[in-house]
Amino acid sequence: MGNSHITIHNKEFRPYFSAVQLDEVVTSLAARLSADYAGHKPLFVVVLTGGFMFASDLLKRFVGDCEIVFIRVASYEGTDSTGVVQEILGLREEVQDRHLIIVEDIVDTGTTMHHLMPTLLAKGPASVEIAALFFKPASLRHELSVRYVAMEIPNDFVVGYGLDYDGLGRNLPDVYVAV
Ligand code: IMP
Numbered sequence: 001m002g003n004s005h006i007t008i009h010n011k012e013f014r015p016y017f018s019a020v021q022l023d024e025v026v027t028s029l030a031a032r033l034s035a036d037y038a039g040h041k042p043l044f045v046v047v048l049t050g051g052f053m054f055a056s057d058l059l060k061r062f063v064g065d066c067e068i069v070f071i072r073v074a075s076y077e078g079t080d081s082t083g084v085v086q087e088i089l090g091l092r093e094e095v096q097d098r099h100l101i102i103v104e105d106i107v108d109t110g111t112t113m114h115h116l117m118p119t120l121l122a123k124g125p126a127s128v129e130i131a132a133l134f135f136k137p138a139s140l141r142h143e144l145s146v147r148y149v150a151m152e153i154p155n156d157f158v159v160g161y162g163l164d165y166d167g168l169g170r171n172l173p174d175v176y177v178a179v
Pocket of ligand 1 (some may be wrong): 107108
């Protein structure tokens with residue numbers, strides 16, 4: 001990918017992870033998942049939009065029977081004590097007694113997953129784990145266990161390989177970081 005900086009919406013980014021490096025970490029995460037879920041026919045729940053490219057590469061390398069569903073999450077302020085109500089759009093599959101693996105582009109503050117978990121758990125799955133391309137531990141603001149992480153990164157803003165900066169950059173095959 002070279003050393004060239006790129007500009008998106010007047011913000012400068014430098015190369016961070018090449019497509020080759022991403023391929024390596026995604027391949028090894030897929031091998032872990034294939035071993036851990038052998039014989040369990042998991043249901044991968046891919047969170048759109050950012051997770052699409054990671055999910056595509058990860059699931060091509062998953063060995064064994066599995067199902068795949070794409071969801072969107074919509075949060076709005078509720079009137080209950082937790083404040084936020086999480087609605088899951090697109091989950092038509094039966095999840096009761098299934099082994100679920102949420103596929104996310106990045107866990108940053110953990111807020112999205114913190115609200116999604118109880119909504120999924122209420123549907124009675126056998127298990128729920130999170131598989132994230134990137135995890136920013138220093139940013140985490142909630143009690144959350146992210147068992148499957150392709151790469152831990154510092155608290156920097158990244159773009160490319162599905163992740164966007166204000167709508168742009170998702171199509172880039174490499175990942176860039178804000179300078
Ligand atoms: P969280 O709820 O704070 O964990 O953030 C989750 C969502 O924020 C991710 O699914 C991304 O869409 C977005 N996000 C967080 N950090 C980044 C980043 O560095 N680049 C692009 N999007 C990000």
